[in-house]
Amino acid sequence: EAGVAQSPRYKIIEKRQSVAFWCNPISGHATLYWYQQILGQGPKLLIQFQNNGVVDDSQLPKDRFSAERLKGVDSTLKIQPAKLEDSAVYLCASSSRGVSWREGGETQYFGPGTRLLVL
Amino acid sequence: EDKVVQSPLSLVVHEGDTVTLNCSYEVTNFRSLLWYKQEKKAPTFLFMLTSSGIEKKSGRLSSILDKKELFSILNITATQTGDSAIYLCAVGYSSGYALNFGKGTSLLVTP
Secondary structure, three states: OOOOEEEOOEEEEOOOOOEEEEEEOOOOOOEEEEEEEOOOOOOEEEEEEEOOEEEEOOOOOOOOEEEEOOOOOOEEEEEOOOOHHHOEEEEEEEEOEOEOHHHOOOOOEEOOOEEEEEO | OOEEEEEOOEEEEEOOOOEEEEEEEEOOOEEEEEEEEEOOOOEEEEEEEOOOOOOEEEOOEEEEEEOOOOEEEEEEOOOOHHHOEEEEEEEEEOOOOOEEEOOOEEEEEEO
16 A cells, blocks of 8 residues: 655745645545644644545644645645744645544554755 | 643663653543654554553554553563654544644664
């Protein structure tokens, strides 16, 4: 089974520039998550999709961050304009909601992440 | 405010030692506690715990949950250099599927 795919793996930009990250979840996984992981911290949820609908975006800085999952499969996360404090690893994860949670349906599988450096 | 606290934050041991990593939580609508191992970038799933007192094992790793005292431990016996990683604890909620992560424990196993 192919894992969660993300691209690019690394990105260096200057502050006030724009950047976009792409994620393709595990086939058949209805739920997709974007996390931000700042150095020395655990991942923090930015946004959660169920198919093509947003379930939770309460921690997404909506003045600069946006995300979409138009066809309910792959997803794009955008930052515009970027700030220095956005330097982090952006992790995408997916899970197969609909499977009984007792059977591990909520286990999230993570992609390799995109390491963003804002100068 | 919900909290997931891991301790210690970092640990250095010698190969062959046994280590115990701790995770305590104060959250509403608790459903599950998960452990992940993070090497380089992507966290990889280790265990999901939903019931108190039932130990889960995978090779040299084991974990148990205490829902009364609100903590979990992750044990690694006969550590190897390949166990060097950050170990993340996360809580899953009954109200949704997003996870709330602790800061992680950075484990370094020296030869």
